[in-house]
Amino acid sequence: DIQMTQSPSSLSASVGDRVTITCRASQDIINFLNWYQQKPGIAPKLLIYATSTLQSGVPSRFSGSGSGTDFTLTISSLQPEDFATYYCQQSYTALTFGGGTKVEI
Amino acid sequence: QVTLEESGPVLVKPTETLTLTCTVSGFSLNNPRMGVGWIRQPPGKALEWLAHIFSNDQKSYSTSLKSRLTISRDTSKSQVVLTMTNVDPVDTATYFCARIQRLAFDYWGQGTLVTVSS
Numbered sequence: 001d002i003q004m005t006q007s008p009s010s011l012s013a014s015v016g017d018r019v020t021i022t023c024r025a026s027q028d029i030i031n032f033l034n035w036y037q038q039k040p041g042i043a044p045k046l047l048i049y050a051t052s053t054l055q056s057g058v059p060s061r062f063s064g065s066g067s068g069t070d071f072t073l074t075i076s077s078l079q080p081e082d083f084a085t086y087y088c089q090q091s092y093t094a095l096t097f098g099g100g101t102k103v104e105i
Numbered sequence: 106q107v108t109l110e111e112s113g114p115v116l117v118k119p120t121e122t123l124t125l126t127c128t129v130s131g132f133s134l135n136n137p138r139m140g141v142g143w144i145r146q147p148p149g150k151a152l153e154w155l156a157h158i159f160s161n162d163q164k165s166y167s168t169s170l171k172s173r174l175t176i177s178r179d180t181s182k183s184q185v186v187l188t189m190t191n192v193d194p195v196d197t198a199t200y201f202c203a204r205i206q207r208l209a210f211d212y213w214g215q216g217t218l219v220t221v222s223s
Contacts, residue, residue, distance in 0.1 A: 001168045034209040036152075043201055043213035044152065050207065087152055091208035094165050095142060097152040 002026050002090050004098035012104050019075040021101045023088035026069075032092035033071045035064055038100075039084045047086075048073065078103070107131035109141070109202050109214035116220050123189040123219060127202030134180045135160050140205035141185040143176065145198040146216075153198075157205055158185060192221045 003026040013019050023033065031051040036044040046055045048064040051071060061076045075082055083105055088098040113125035125143070132139060142157030156166045156176040166174050175188045185202060199218045203210035 032208060036210070038152075043203075043216055044210070045213075046209055046211050049209035049211075055209075055211065089152075089154070089209070094167070095154045095157060095205075095208075095210075096167075097144075097154055100151045 002029060002093055002096055004088055004090055004096055006086075006088055006098035006101050008101060009099065010102040010104060013078050014105070015078055015080055017078045019078050019082075019103060021073045021086055021088075021103075023066075023071045023073070023098050024069055025071075025090055025092075028068050029090045029092035031067055032090055033064070033066065034089045034091060035062075035073045036087045036089065037082075037084045038087065044087065075103075107204060107212045109204060109212060111200060111202050111214045111217040113200070113217055113219065115218065116222065117192050118223050119193055119221060120191055123192050123196070123221075125187045125189075125200055125202075125217070125219075127185040127187075127214060129183050129185070129202075129204070132204065133160075134178050134183060134185070137161070138206060141178070142203055142205050142210060143185075143187045144201045144203060144210070145196075146201070147195075147198040150198075155200075156187060159205070194221045197221045 005024045033051045035048040038044040052064045085100045085102045140159035143155040173190045178185045199216040201216045202214045204212040
């Protein structure tokens with residue numbers, strides 16, 4: 001199975017900060033990489049699919065980049081509603097998730 | 106409006122078989138561009154993909170759980186069913202079903218918490 005490793009596992013940030021989360025795949029997944037946001041007690045929400053395509057309704061402060069094995073989710077200016085846990089997921093073979101990154105105040 | 110709703114037992118005993126049903130609306134299980142998957146999340150832990158099924162009946166399972174899982178669909182009822190055999194307390198989790206489009210989970214159910222305990 002392809003393993004997905006996210007870093008950091010948690011981070012502290014302030015409103016207005018630029019935040020970057022990294023996801024590394026154990027093998028080349030081309031651009032088959034999705035990002036989700038999850039808040040406590042709520043189902044995850046799709047933010048970005050195919051590495052860099054924003055899901056409908058997702059604010060433009062979210063962006064994704066990368067290819068091959070290394071990918072990045074960037075929040076350009078953190079807003080209060082962005083404090084959550086973020087997961088990457090590869091869809092090259094099966095649909096495995098990373099371990100998550102918790103963004104805290 | 107796309108919705109997915111999970112249903113199943115709240116409490117299951119160790120060694121029993123767990124059966125979960127995902128009832129969908131707002132899209133067809135016969136849509137060639139879509140599928141439905143199951144994901145679980147133990148309390149306080151990360152998401153774990155379990156299995157998925159597409160309109161052509163193509164199925165895929167987590168390698169670590171493959172021997173215990175079966176996914177199937179009933180298009181007449183708009184339902185996708187996941188069975189997990191020989192459950193253990195470590196299988197205690199919230200189980201989600203979600204629609205797959207463009208190889209991403211774009212709509213999710215609210216999840217159902219299943220506790221495995223004697």
